[in-house]
Amino acid sequence: MSIDRGLAGWLQLTLTPGLGAAAVRGLLTQFGLPENIFAAPRAQLERVAGPAAAGLSRSDETAEAVQKALRWAEAPGHAVVTLADAAYPRLLLEIADPPPLLYTVGRPELLARPSLAIVGSRNATAQGMRNAQQFAQAFSAAGLTIVSGLAMGIDAAAHAGGLAEEGSTIAVLGTGVDLTYPRHNAALAERIARAGLLLSEFPLGTPGAAHNFPRRNRLISGLAQGCLVVEAALASGSLITARTAAEQGREVFAIPGSIHSPLTKGCHALIKQGAKLVESAEDVLAELTAFRRTGFASTRTATSQPGADEPLLTHMGFDPVDVESLCARAGLSVERVSAELLRLELAGRVAALPGGMYQRLN
Amino acid sequence: MSIDRGLAGWLQLTLTPGLGAAAVRGLLTQFGLPENIFAAPRAQLERVAGPAAAGLSRSDETAEAVQKALRWAEAPGHAVVTLADAAYPRLLLEIADPPPLLYTVGRPELLARPSLAIVGSRNATAQGMRNAQQFAQAFSAAGLTIVSGLAMGIDAAAHAGGLAEEGSTIAVLGTGVDLTYPRHNAALAERIARAGLLLSEFPLGTPGAAHNFPRRNRLISGLAQGCLVVEAALASGSLITARTAAEQGREVFAIPGSIHSPLTKGCHALIKQGAKLVESAEDVLAELTAFRRTGFASTRTATSQPGADEPLLTHMGFDPVDVESLCARAGLSVERVSAELLRLELAGRVAALPGGMYQRLN
Numbered sequence: 111m112s113i114d115r116g117l118a119g120w121l122q123l124t125l126t127p128g129l130g131a132a133a134v135r136g137l138l139t140q141f142g143l144p145e146n147i148f149a150a151p152r153a154q155l156e157r158v159a160g161p162a163a164a165g166l167s168r169s170d171e172t173a174e175a176v177q178k179a180l181r182w183a184e185a186p187g188h189a190v191v192t193l194a195d196a197a198y199p200r201l202l203l204e205i206a207d208p209p210p211l212l213y214t215v216g217r218p219e220l221l222a223r224p225s226l227a228i229v230g231s232r233n234a235t236a237q238g239m240r241n242a243q244q245f246a247q248a249f250s251a252a253g254l255t256i257v258s259g260l261a262m263g264i265d266a267a268a269h270a271g272g273l274a275e276e277g278s279t280i281a282v283l284g285t286g287v288d289l290t291y292p293r294h295n296a297a298l299a300e301r302i303a304r305a306g307l308l309l310s311e312f313p314l315g316t317p318g319a320a321h322n323f324p325r326r327n328r329l330i331s332g333l334a335q336g337c338l339v340v341e342a343a344l345a346s347g348s349l350i351t352a353r354t355a356a357e358q359g360r361e362v363f364a365i366p367g368s369i370h371s372p373l374t375k376g377c378h379a380l381i382k383q384g385a386k387l388v389e390s391a392e393d394v395l396a397e398l399t400a401f402r403r404t405g406f407a408s409t410r411t412a413t414s415q416p417g418a419d420e421p422l423l424t425h426m427g428f429d430p431v432d433v434e435s436l437c438a439r440a441g442l443s444v445e446r447v448s449a450e451l452l453r454l455e456l457a458g459r460v461a462a463l464p465g466g467m468y469q470r471l472n
Numbered sequence: 473m474s475i476d477r478g479l480a481g482w483l484q485l486t487l488t489p490g491l492g493a494a495a496v497r498g499l500l501t502q503f504g505l506p507e508n509i510f511a512a513p514r515a516q517l518e519r520v521a522g523p524a525a526a527g528l529s530r531s532d533e534t535a536e537a538v539q540k541a542l543r544w545a546e547a548p549g550h551a552v553v554t555l556a557d558a559a560y561p562r563l564l565l566e567i568a569d570p571p572p573l574l575y576t577v578g579r580p581e582l583l584a585r586p587s588l589a590i591v592g593s594r595n596a597t598a599q600g601m602r603n604a605q606q607f608a609q610a611f612s613a614a615g616l617t618i619v620s621g622l623a624m625g626i627d628a629a630a631h632a633g634g635l636a637e638e639g640s641t642i643a644v645l646g647t648g649v650d651l652t653y654p655r656h657n658a659a660l661a662e663r664i665a666r667a668g669l670l671l672s673e674f675p676l677g678t679p680g681a682a683h684n685f686p687r688r689n690r691l692i693s694g695l696a697q698g699c700l701v702v703e704a705a706l707a708s709g710s711l712i713t714a715r716t717a718a719e720q721g722r723e724v725f726a727i728p729g730s731i732h733s734p735l736t737k738g739c740h741a742l743i744k745q746g747a748k749l750v751e752s753a754e755d756v757l758a759e760l761t762a763f764r765r766t767g768f769a770s771t772r773t774a775t776s777q778p779g780a781d782e783p784l785l786t787h788m789g790f791d792p793v794d795v796e797s798l799c800a801r802a803g804l805s806v807e808r809v810s811a812e813l814l815r816l817e818l819a820g821r822v823a824a825l826p827g828g829m830y831q832r833l834n
Contacts, residue, residue: 368599
């Protein structure tokens with residue numbers, strides 16, 4: 111049994127047949143990094159992950175899939191982001207079941223941006239599509255990355271709006287990231303692969319399967335600070351995504367419409383349950399005050415990926431400090447420090463105080 | 473100076489030139505019924521109502537107006553309801569400035585019914601008018617009396633819907649009740665005078681004046697348990713009525729619509745501020761649980777006007793009691809007792825308990 115360090119270990123762990131996501135999380139929680147898991151006695155592994163842990167010692171069976179994924183990851187624009195990577199989206203760490211790794215095609219730096227999910231019906235009305243596109247474009251211009259699911263209808267319109275401005279867009283797939291589904295959106299997927307980010311937690315080659323879409327939906331909401339529903343019927347996947355967003359502590363927004371249209375009933379149901387009614391992109395931006403306070407513009411340069419020990423935090427101490435003092439202490443530019451502070455604020459590690467001061471929280 | 477007892481005193485008091493509504497309320501609060509006011513020394517009256525109280529001792533000037541009003545009140549269908557009358561709407565007593573008297577044409581027994589205000593734009597869309605009419609008709613069928621302002625557009629549609637079913641409708645005027653304004657609605661006003669109720673607090677012959685309409689609007693909301701806004705622009709009288717309703721502790725409901733229509737912006741603003749988004753009449757009825765609990769049907773017979781001492785309350789004591797026992801004690805039919813209980817519940821004097829029991833509150 112030969113286990114590579116680093117990415118190969120993560121791939122091996124997640125590609126082991128029969129070892130589910132919960133078992134993988136259990137093992138990671140118990141033993142830490144994959145190399146520790148593979149070094150642990152089988153009895154200990156089975157105590158945590160049950161009989162499926164036996165698969166971990168039969169690595170030959172998954173070796174081919176691991177090698178294939180490693181080769182895939184070497185291609186330009188391809189990446190595999192693990193829980194241990196600094197590039198792993200902080201907001202996903204907050205959800206109940208963060209995926210151990212993410213396969214991405216495109217610009218992984220978008221994962222560090224403030225973002226908003228936009229979801230809705232596949233069979234949207236022309237006006238619904240126009241709303242999705244226009245709202246997404248306004249958010250993107252304000253620096254928010256648009257997260258959606260690359261479905262027909264509202265999803266596609268939201269991605270297109272995101273691509274039109276600086277914030278760009280992330281498409282979360284329910285298949286392997288090397289398959290784009292549905293085929294109708296192949297051209298859009300190609301644009302996103304170049305100017306945005308395609309993302310999936312599912313192994314390469316995973317075909318479309320109904321039970322994978324709810325899992326996918328939790329990433330759409332989990333990756334974003336809020337979730338906007340544009341048009342949705344009462345029993346629809348969009349509503350499930352919105353409810354997941356609420357469970358994840360995300361702000362839920364919905365666009366109202368005629369009481370006689372079936373595609374507004376989902377939005378109205380959400381508003382009745384406490385979602386914010388929005389008439390304009392400004393309504394949403396006003397709610398996401400954390401972003402407004404630090405300024406969207408600065409987030410456009412937030413592409414740095416500091417190490418796990420967050421050097422800026424060590425320069426902060428636990429007393430309120432202004433940005434200039436931090437720049438002097440850390441020897442970094444205002445631009446860089448502002449971007450870092452935004453990221454740390456989004457991760458709940460620093461708080462912005464009145465008067466432009468910042469305070470470390472943990 | 474000769475002051476008639478009863479209605480003439482109320483008319484004299486409210487028709488005295490220069491004596492405003494606040495002064496009249498102050499005098500009534502201080503001295504009780506009008507005859508006590510007219511019997512009080514002028515110095516005492518002026519201490520409460522200021523120099524305008526002088527007008528009270530120059531009764532000859534208003535005698536003609538009083539006589540005219542008394543003659544008017546004798547005509548079939550005409551009535552003047554004073555604060556001291558049992559027919560005076562209980563809900564109006566809850567507002568900050570209940571009018572001392574109400575001039576009515578039609579069926580004053582509608583004042584004892586559970587009711588809902590429906591307001592909206594004069595320049596409503598065809599769909600808005602249809603919504604107002606259909607919602608009003610559904611509420612009316614459920615036993616709610618529709619209260620509105622006899623304006624063009626949503627008001628007219630709401631009245632028409634109310635007239636189509638048992639609950640009927642009350643039109644609150646900003647002019648004297650003997651003038652119907654606008655003329656366009658003269659035919660509707662005639663129907664309401666026969667099958668519903670026209671109501672005004674303003675003296676007979678009072679012409680339309682802009683400053684009277686906000687005062688009128690507080691009665692529209694004050695007479696009703698809730699206020700539904702169907703279509704309204706952002707700066708509109710309907711929104712003022714809705715805000716007054718909220719201040720009066722009434723439930724506010726609004727129908728959403730396209731974010732691109734100016735006539736939904738008022739409704740959306742209300743929903744953002746906490747109004748309930750409604751898609752159907754059932755949404756409203758579900759909120760007005762007090763009515764549902766006791767059943768709308770029973771309210772159709774709630775036409776009795778018991779005296780101020782509420783004989784049924786004396787039969788209740790302060791222990792929970794069921795309807796059958798109350799019927800036996802009071803010697804009244806189940807229908808009559810149920811109607812009375814509903815009225816008392818709406819007035820906040822009894823509470824409905826689980827298991828069909830009722831308890832006196834004060």
